[in-house]
Amino acid sequence: MVMAVDGVTAEFEASAPKGGNALSTTVYRMPVVARRVLLVAWDGLSWVLAMLAFLLVRYDFNLSNAQWDWVLAYTGIAVALQVAAGLATQLYLGRNRIGSFAEASWMGILVAVIALVLGLIFSAISNDFPRGVAIMLPPIALVVMISARWAFRSMVDARPRSARQDAVPALVYGAGNAGYQVAQLMDLAEEAPYRIIGFIDDARGKSKLRIRNHPVLGRGKDLIRVAKERGAQAVILAISNARPRLIQRLSEECDEHGLELMIIPPLREMVGGQVTLGSLRQINVADLLGRRPIKTDLSAIADYITGKTVLVTGAGGSIGSEIALQVHKLGPAKLVLLDRDESALHGVQLDLYGNGLLDTDDMVLCDIRDEDALDLVFQEHRPEVVFHAAALKHLPMLERFPFEGWKTNVLGTRNVLRAAHAVGVQRFVNISTDKAAAATSVLGRTKRLAERLTAWYAKTYDVPYLSVRFGNVLGSRGSVLISFRSQIEKGGPVTVTHPDVTRYFMTIPEACELVLQAGAIGKPGDVLVLDMGEPVKILDVAKRMIAESKKDIEIHFTGLRHGEKMHEVLFSGMEAGAPSAHPLISEVHVPELDPFFVPDEPEDHDHVLEILDTERTSHP
Incomplete structure (x- = not known):
């Protein structure tokens, strides 16, 4: 069973990296089983290296035969428990991404439990066992284990970009967690459709921030200027709970300046809350109307x-x-x-x-x-x-x-x-x-x-x-969305009562x-x-639905009907x-x-x- 495997590498097994050093190529071409065996061997070796380092610094290897016996026994049992527990908890079977925070946490828990159990047992049964070994050996071993994982992740993150020759240069709007996920996807995916050239974020405190080595180039008001200066052809909105007003503004600005606008969907529409290439999409009517998480008792x-x-x-x-x-x-x-x-x-x-x-x-x-x-x-x-x-x-x-x-x-x-x-x-x-x-x-x-x-x-x-x-509720029988959809399917025209009329909408x-x-x-x-959230212009809804249909359809204004309001309250x-x-x-x-x-x-x-x-x- 291949899970998140071998962490980051599972995402890229389709091919080895193009270019890069020999070590990088060798690691990527290793079979999955070989990589796992290597990981297990390194963790076992970490205990041995930690033992040698501690004994050299603390005792200058000057131990009695009895002390050597107990230290070697402690280290051997620790290695055995590390491997057994790692396999039992699926740590070595792809439970977490290599070098991820989740894997580091599991490693810390595993080593802490081993240290506590073995330390108490060995300290209780023999006076010849050096107590400092029980205290210092586990954290040193953990540092060695994590160091290798850090080196692995650094190598993966620094591998040559794999964007296609025709990858679209894009700005990411939003330098938060979702923006980081988008940048990571584009940096690491084979044949990525977009090439990230920088970030835009409205928070002043992020002006000097770099996300995976991509700089934050400005705030929302600077979007068009930065796009022109950097040659961006697309904008990826990486805010999962973006307000309708922001989406509408970006849509209008991007349409006016010929920029493609892509968004990530709300968290509830993403599996496990993770952004994938498949989850990136163009905006739709529901995005314009805005959907908020509803907390009910x-x-x-x-x-x-x-x-x-x-x-x-x-x-x-x-x-x-x-x-x-x-x-x-x-x-x-x-x-x-x-x-x-x-x-x-x-x-x-x-x-x-x-x-x-x-x-x-x-x-x-x-x-x-x-x-x-x-x-x-x-x-x-x-x-x-x-x-x-x-x-x-x-x-x-x-x-x-x-x-x-x-x-x-x-x-x-x-x-x-x-x-x-x-x-x-x-x-x-x-x-x-x-x-x-x-x-x-x-x-x-x-x-x-x-x-x-x-x-x-x-x-x-x-x-x-x-x-x-x-x-108004989206999709109810007789609602404006149903009417617009029917008119669009018939080739138009789409009828709107007045260009300024607004309505509230909910799902x-x-x-x-x-x-x-x-x-x-x-x-x-x-x-x-x-x-009901923010009122939405019916004309904007009509334009968005026509844009989604990719048809050339006219909009006709019919005038407000008797009893009808311009703006509902x-x-x-x-x-x-x-x-x-x-x-x-x-x-x-x-x-x-x-x-x-x-x-x-x-x-x-x-x-x-x-x-x-x-x-x-x-x-x-």
């Missing part, structure tokens, strides 16, 4: 989900199905999935259980508008936790059909709340939207009414019923993970607002976000709305608009 979430009966409305939708997936992993006693779309239920059952038979009682076909049918479902399953994700969400469609938005988003939510309270649901999480803040559209106003209804039940009955508000798993966390920390009546002017127990979740207060005052049957389309207008002016 799984124990708190599990407390209210594990072993409970959980019901998800709108379970076939993008958000509902992801909530179902994450809840399923937490081990509920029963997971009831409710949707009015049988095909959507079929899809989520396939994802969760690997079959789509739809023949179990946890798959419920029901419209939340149907109060009687909904009551029967809640009476049968008696859920303890409800995630209410069912809603109509397409803004322009609801502007045309506000009555439909009223029936689903307002009356439907009221029906679910009534049914939940009737069977004693312990925790209720209503999925809302950032469009409910300073609502200008039918979608935003109906969802705000849903928030207020939820708050009324929470305050009236003192139960943890709450709402969670967030913006579906990120949003749902925070929804579950919000359910754990929310208090009765809370509206919890998820931190997470809080209205009347709302002040307060921090919650989670750094990425804020809380706001919305006034309660007694369901008694929600008319079951508005007279007509205009009556619905009148009610919603009243909501907008009275509760901005």
Whole structure:
């Protein structure tokens, strides 16, 4: 079994180094087994050399026969234990890279254990054994072992560069650990595609730093100047958690000056957190939007989900199905999935259980508008936790059909709340939207009414019923990314409402993970607002997707639609976000709305608009 082997050399066994001294060539051409045997022999010899050096300096070899016998016995046993323990711990079988910090640590532990055991035993059984040998021999032997490894690594690092003749001269942006890994890859890999000519880093303290003998040539503002002076043709962004604003700026600068921009992906996308040649890639839309690591308190979430009966409305939708997936992993006693779309239920059952038979009682076909049918479902399953994700969400469609938005988003939510309270649901999480803040559209106003209804039940009955508000999610059905992708596949044009319009984005798993966390920390009546990161220009998203397609596609501007905002907000002017127990979740207060005052049957389309207008002016 060949592991990380022989450490550094395993990466380059395809061929011996071109040029270099005879020793370098000899080492690289050695078979793996021969190199390992050489390593074992050197470590054994290190004990012998350490013994001779110590006895010469300390005793001038002037020992009695008995002392010689004990010292030789100690050294021989130490060598045997070193080899046996090294093989047992796979130290000599490629467990770590030769000369790496990990290998040095293991070597130190191994020698320390041998020294402690043998020192105690030999000191206890014989007065003729020199105690200084037990104290000084092991550290000297360790120094000798590590010295050889240092020499080996120095030889490897100093070997001739193997970049291709057509290797692209590149600057590395980021002189941290990731930047070091990138430089090491390019310096050591055979036929490296890039030739590193220097680093760029925004930290002032790194101005004189050299990474693998490559200098830091300037800060971010100096990128273009340095690239021109040094003849760079590419920039490698070696910051695994780079902010979207930085990525966007670099993308624009590199495009403007004809530089190729490559990035390393986030740590979670790299195996073992290590940069490889295969992990270098061009930027994509997700990079522009920015993905942050989400820290959740799984124990708190599990407390209210594990072993409970959980019901998800709108379970076939993008958000509902992801909530179902994450809840399923937490081990509920029963997971009831409710949707009015049988095909959507079929899809989520396939994802969760690997079959789509739809023949179990946890798959419920029901419209939340149907109060009687909904009551029967809640009476049968008696859920303890409800995630209410069912809603109509397409803004322009609801502007045309506000009555439909009223029936689903307002009356439907009221029906679910009534049914939940009737069977004693312990925790209720209503999925809302950032469009409910300073609502200008039918979608935003109906969802705000849903928030207020939820708050009324929470305050009236003192139960943890709450709402969670967030913006657009990447890849959800009907999202702008899906629309752009479809338009690009058809050859364009790509339609954008306005060149300056911005939106907040999250990934579906990120949003749902925070929804579950919000359910754990929310208090009765809370509206919890998820931190959406930085708003992103829709035009930038469109340009990036067109660039990824490598097609020549036009962008047409259609103008903002009725009820649509130029820039979404997470809080209205009347709302002040307060921090919650989670750094990425804020809380706001919305006034309660007694369901008694929600008319079951508005007279007509205009009556619905009148009610919603009243909501907008009275509760901005």
